[in-house]
Amino acid sequence: MSKRTRVIRQKTAKIADVARLAGVSVATVSRTLARPEVVIEETRTRVLAAVRDTGYTPNISARNLRVRKTMVVLVAVPDIANPFFAEVLQGIDDTLSAAGYGLIIANLAGSPEKEARYVDLVCAGQADGVLLLCGHVMRSPDRDLRDAGVPLVAACEYIPRESFPQVTINNVDTAREAVRHLVELGHTSIAYLSGPNFNILEQQRLEGYRQALHDAGIATDASLILPGDFTFRTGVEAGRTLLALKPASRPTALFAANDEMAIGLIKTARAAGLQIPDDLSVVGFDGIAYADYCEPTLTTIVQPRRGLGATAAAELIALMTNGRAEPQKDIKLPAMLMLRDSTRPPRRSG
Amino acid sequence: MSKRTRVIRQKTAKIADVARLAGVSVATVSRTLARPEVVIEETRTRVLAAVRDTGYTPNISARNLRVRKTMVVLVAVPDIANPFFAEVLQGIDDTLSAAGYGLIIANLAGSPEKEARYVDLVCAGQADGVLLLCGHVMRSPDRDLRDAGVPLVAACEYIPRESFPQVTINNVDTAREAVRHLVELGHTSIAYLSGPNFNILEQQRLEGYRQALHDAGIATDASLILPGDFTFRTGVEAGRTLLALKPASRPTALFAANDEMAIGLIKTARAAGLQIPDDLSVVGFDGIAYADYCEPTLTTIVQPRRGLGATAAAELIALMTNGRAEPQKDIKLPAMLMLRDSTRPPRRSG
DNA sequence: ACATCAAATGTAATCGATTACATCCTAACT
DNA sequence: AGTTAGGATGTAATCGATTACATTTGATGT
Numbered sequence: 102m103s104k105r106t107r108v109i110r111q112k113t114a115k116i117a118d119v120a121r122l123a124g125v126s127v128a129t130v131s132r133t134l135a136r137p138e139v140v141i142e143e144t145r146t147r148v149l150a151a152v153r154d155t156g157y158t159p160n161i162s163a164r165n166l167r168v169r170k171t172m173v174v175l176v177a178v179p180d181i182a183n184p185f186f187a188e189v190l191q192g193i194d195d196t197l198s199a200a201g202y203g204l205i206i207a208n209l210a211g212s213p214e215k216e217a218r219y220v221d222l223v224c225a226g227q228a229d230g231v232l233l234l235c236g237h238v239m240r241s242p243d244r245d246l247r248d249a250g251v252p253l254v255a256a257c258e259y260i261p262r263e264s265f266p267q268v269t270i271n272n273v274d275t276a277r278e279a280v281r282h283l284v285e286l287g288h289t290s291i292a293y294l295s296g297p298n299f300n301i302l303e304q305q306r307l308e309g310y311r312q313a314l315h316d317a318g319i320a321t322d323a324s325l326i327l328p329g330d331f332t333f334r335t336g337v338e339a340g341r342t343l344l345a346l347k348p349a350s351r352p353t354a355l356f357a358a359n360d361e362m363a364i365g366l367i368k369t370a371r372a373a374g375l376q377i378p379d380d381l382s383v384v385g386f387d388g389i390a391y392a393d394y395c396e397p398t399l400t401t402i403v404q405p406r407r408g409l410g411a412t413a414a415a416e417l418i419a420l421m422t423n424g425r426a427e428p429q430k431d432i433k434l435p436a437m438l439m440l441r442d443s444t445r446p447p448r449r450s451g
Numbered sequence: 452m453s454k455r456t457r458v459i460r461q462k463t464a465k466i467a468d469v470a471r472l473a474g475v476s477v478a479t480v481s482r483t484l485a486r487p488e489v490v491i492e493e494t495r496t497r498v499l500a501a502v503r504d505t506g507y508t509p510n511i512s513a514r515n516l517r518v519r520k521t522m523v524v525l526v527a528v529p530d531i532a533n534p535f536f537a538e539v540l541q542g543i544d545d546t547l548s549a550a551g552y553g554l555i556i557a558n559l560a561g562s563p564e565k566e567a568r569y570v571d572l573v574c575a576g577q578a579d580g581v582l583l584l585c586g587h588v589m590r591s592p593d594r595d596l597r598d599a600g601v602p603l604v605a606a607c608e609y610i611p612r613e614s615f616p617q618v619t620i621n622n623v624d625t626a627r628e629a630v631r632h633l634v635e636l637g638h639t640s641i642a643y644l645s646g647p648n649f650n651i652l653e654q655q656r657l658e659g660y661r662q663a664l665h666d667a668g669i670a671t672d673a674s675l676i677l678p679g680d681f682t683f684r685t686g687v688e689a690g691r692t693l694l695a696l697k698p699a700s701r702p703t704a705l706f707a708a709n710d711e712m713a714i715g716l717i718k719t720a721r722a723a724g725l726q727i728p729d730d731l732s733v734v735g736f737d738g739i740a741y742a743d744y745c746e747p748t749l750t751t752i753v754q755p756r757r758g759l760g761a762t763a764a765a766e767l768i769a770l771m772t773n774g775r776a777e778p779q780k781d782i783k784l785p786a787m788l789m790l791r792d793s794t795r796p797p798r799r800s801g
Numbered sequence: 802a803c804a805t806c807a808a809a810t811g812t813a814a815t816c817g818a819t820t821a822c823a824t825c826c827t828a829a830c831t
Numbered sequence: 832a833g834t835t836a837g838g839a840t841g842t843a844a845t846c847g848a849t850t851a852c853a854t855t856t857g858a859t860g861t
Contacts, residue, residue, distance in 0.1 A: 113576065113600070115846095115847055115848085116847065116848060116849095117847080117848095125810075125811085126810065126811045126812075127811090127812095127847090127848080127849090128810070128811060128812080128813095128849080128850075129809085129810060129811075131848070131849060131850080132809095132810085132849095132850090135849080139808090139809080140809070140810085141808085141809065141810090144809080144810085156594075156598075158571060158574050158575040158576075159575060159847080159848065160516070160575065160576055160846085160847050160848065161572075161575050161576060161577050161848095162512045162513075162515035162516040162521065162576065162846085162847080162848090163512075163516050163816090163846070163847035163848040163849085164847080164848050164849075165512035165816090165848090166510070166512040166513050166516050166815095166816045166817065166818085166846090166847080166848075166849095167815070167816050167847085167848050167849045167850085168816085168848085168849065168850095169816075171512065173555075181531075181537050181540055181541060181544070182534070182537045182538055182541055182740075184532070184534060184537075187531050187532045187534075187537055188532055190531055190558075191531060191532055191558065191560075194531070194556075194558050194560075198558075198565060198568065201568075203555050203572060203577070204555065204556065205523075205553050205554065205555055206544075206554065206556050208540075208541065208544045208548075210541075210544075215548060218548065218551075221508060222511075222553060224508050225508040225509060225510065225511050226463065226508075226510055226511060226512065227511050227553070243503075244506075248506070250463070333740070333744055364744060365744065368744060368746065371746065390532075390683070391741060391744075394683055394714060394715065394718060394741075394745075395744075395745065395746075396718065396721065396745075396746050465816095465817055465818085466817065466818060466819095467817080467818095475840075475841085476840065476841045476842075477817090477818080477819090477841090477842095478819080478820075478840070478841060478842080478843095479839085479840060479841075481818070481819060481820080482819095482820090482839095482840085485819080489838085489839080490839070490840085491838085491839065491840090494839080494840085509817080509818065510816085510817050510818065511818095512816085512817080512818090513816070513817035513818040513819085513846090514817080514818050514819075515818090515846090516816090516817080516818075516819095516845095516846045516847065516848085517817085517818050517819045517820085517845070517846050518818085518819065518820095518846085519846075802861100803860105803861090804859100804860090804861090805858100805859085805860085805861105806857105806858090806859085806860105807856100807857095807858090807859100808855100808856085808857090808858100809854100809855085809856080809857100810853100810854080810855075810856095811852105811853080811854070811855085812851105812852085812853070812854085813850100813851095813852090813853095814849105814850090814851085814852100815848100815849085815850090815851100816847105816848090816849090817846105818845100818846090819844105819845085819846090820843100820844090820845090821842105821843095821844085821845100822841105822842085822843090822844100823840105823841080823842075823843100824839105824840085824841070824842090825838105825839085825840080825841090826837100826838090826839085826840100827836105827837095827838085827839100828835100828836090828837095828838100829834100829835085829836085829837105830833105830834085830835085830836100831832100831833090831834085831835100
């Protein structure tokens with residue numbers, strides 16, 4: 102059976118072959134596949150049988166050329182190796198692939214050349230829409246994604262002053278809540294381990310940190326703001342910086358702009374004999390799987406990672422199909438402070 | 452300047468528009484872009500100027516339809532959230548995108564429906580090649596990826612009895628080396644934390660474990676083979692199983708079929724008061740980034756993750772361009788035992 | 802019995818690029 | 832000067848599907 106069909110089909114059957122075998126016109130074959138209800142029962146079965154026998158599958162390039170669609174969306178990710186994005190991608194993938202869309206993952210990896218290639222790809226009509234997880238509208242030397250004329254949706258990293266839908270969490274308020282948690286435990290000397298300077302998430306989380314300190318009447322101490330770039334490595338470095346301080350002037354708590362840095366910092370601090378959380382409470386941000394695997398388990402802000410992906414994908418689908426749905430949408434999903442073992446009141450209260 | 456071009460271009464310029472503006476035929480435009488050396492200098496500059504002014508980018512669907520290529524490869528991944536695959540993907544992405552290919556990531560996630568959708572996609576000519584990281588040739592109810600007539604290359608998980616190139620490490624020998632390390636430290640009671648039963652990697656690593664024990668004259672004890680499925684969660688469960696044993700009959704070392712499970716097991720064991728490596732030495736497999744972040748750092752087999760991806764991608768490119776290069780290639784990349792802090796001689800030697 | 806209409810199907814234009822083949826032109830050789 | 836070779840460009844077929852419009856068919860109403 103499957104042997105036989107494999108023999109019949111030489112290259113790949115085209116719609117004309119099916120039409121010939123079924124004794125109908127190509128239009129009828131096309132209709133049978135697209136809107137079965139408009140062809141009469143008897144024709145339909147004949148056509149479907151011919152489709153089966155020839156092993157016919159429509160040529161997507163031809164269809165795309167004709168209907169000007171690709172059924173592909175491009176997802177721009179700063180870094181696939183970052184587990185946070187991997188989980189957001191799952192949500193995107195679930196939603197999009199259920200709706201029949203394929204996805205091209207653009208791993209920007211900080212490379213402007215790659216970014217430019219992907220912009221050109223989209224401008225060339227290779228995608229029906231773009232999901233930006235990267236905090237900016239992608240550019241090539243002479244083009245901008247907005248020129249491509251395809252729907253855009255941003256997620257995770259808010260892009261200011263844009264008119265397309267965005268799906269994010271409220272980073273400012275959430276960061277503020279994280280720091281407030283430390284304040285409520287009694288900490289007054291609270292450090293901040295930052296993300297890369299011009300990153301929007303960084304700015305928002307820093308703002309939340311500032312607000313929380315201000316709420317508590319604590320002055321911001323610039324020396325307690327440690328530079329980082331969201332990687333484990335800079336977490337380790339920040340840990341060393343912290344250890345170099347005299348114990349007396351060392352903060353009793355730290356809020357990290359993401360989990361990976363928090364985990365790097367904890368590792369370094371522990372290796373040097375510091376007790377976490379006894380000597381130093383740490384709060385992270387993101388809620389990656391590892392935050393629950395490490396030791397001690399990390400108190401952190403859990404972002405609805407799959408939810409962010411799924412919601413953004415749904416929004417993009419709406420734009421791609423309904424044409425113009427309401428843009429300007431600014432969807433905020435709830436994030437949650439997850440209390441685990443890395444935070445505790447300071448040893449010497451006050 | 453960019454303002455002006457943005458105004459000129461109404462929808463998207465097609466090749467005919469460029470031709471008209473440059474005062475040449477469409478063939479000349481096409482040639483100028485594809486093989487600049489065949490058109491005379493003066494024409495070339497005129498055409499290129501017209502291209503710039505119109506903001507022309509070729510319509511890829513049309514080109515694909517004509518030349519029967521897509522410049523897209525599909526990568527089948529068992530699970531994007533698995534950090535091991537994320538790193539392999541980076542290698543793939545680097546190589547493929549440098550060669551101008553886009554990639555569609557098929558996150559199988561154990562779903563036969565998704566798998567089938569992707570098979571149909573490829574059979575419909577949506578990809579020029581497929582990279583299988585998933586240990587089997589993908590199927591849909593009535594089709595098989597081999598029917599698609601596109602080049603295939605497998606990586607990471609060896610697929611027996613297939614004629615396409617495969618890029619893997621030698622799992623049997625490497626696992627054997629990992630266990631030999633434990634033997635050489637003096638361990639004689641060595642457990643194995645397995646992967647899912649029918650997975651080829653699992654079978655090979657188990658075989659390596661068996662061989663190493665045999666080499667050392669140690670009898671295999673079926674009760675020391677703990678079930679797992681490569682996830683952190685089953686590592687935790689295996690940890691509990693281990694803890695339930697009387698200390699006297701508890702193994703002094705364990706080889707886990709991957710890092711995530713090893714890390715889960717270590718966490719559970721430590722939480723129950725077991726010292727790692729003093730009470731239990733642990734060796735993992737894969738060398739994910741986290742193996743160096745956790746506590747204690749994990750002795751493990753480091754796979755050349757980017758290398759696997761890059762090599763497989765290069766192999767696929769060769770097949771896609773040269774048409775038929777030598778198939779049957781079985782490329783083995785070296786993996787390395789990385790000694791870290793989770794292994795040590797047993798307390799009571801002998 | 803004829804006009805009318807709708808349902809079913811067919812015909813052919815169309816999407817936008819590539820490229821085989823045809824044509825034109827110039828330079829070089831006899 | 833006439834012929835020719837080959838370089839540069841143009842013309843038109845082609846890739847394979849979708850779909851507007853045309854045609855056929857049969858049923859219904861008068």
